[in-house]
Amino acid sequence: MTTGWKISEENFLKDNETISFLKLRASYGTLGNEVGNNLYRSLLSGEGTYVFDGALVDGTAQGGLPNPLAQWETAEKLDIGLDINLFDDKVTIVADYFEESRKDLSNC
Secondary structure (H helix, E strand, O other): OEEEEEHHHOOOOOOOOOEEEEEEEEEEEEEEEEOOOOOOOOOOOEEEEEEEOOEEEEEEEOOOOOOOOOOEEEEEEEEEEEEEEEOOOOEEEEEEEEEEEEEOOOOO
């Protein structure tokens, strides 16, 4: 979710001589991240020999078994920012507060 408010476009700040632009913005979201390299699914990485049309044929077989304990880690991210231009855009300030927390980390 992302949202923003251009405060400088509000009537109470439109004719301000000092502040030419003022914006408050915020975003929040949750992301997933696969831990490890395909820990949750079995791959065709093994070798196998099969009988095909009466002859032995080399082929590919299921590799190692997937890890039943593997799970997605999740990250919650919050960003709150302020953009302000002063004195006919001669001074520009951009400030951000960013926070991230992770959970479901695995040692698989």
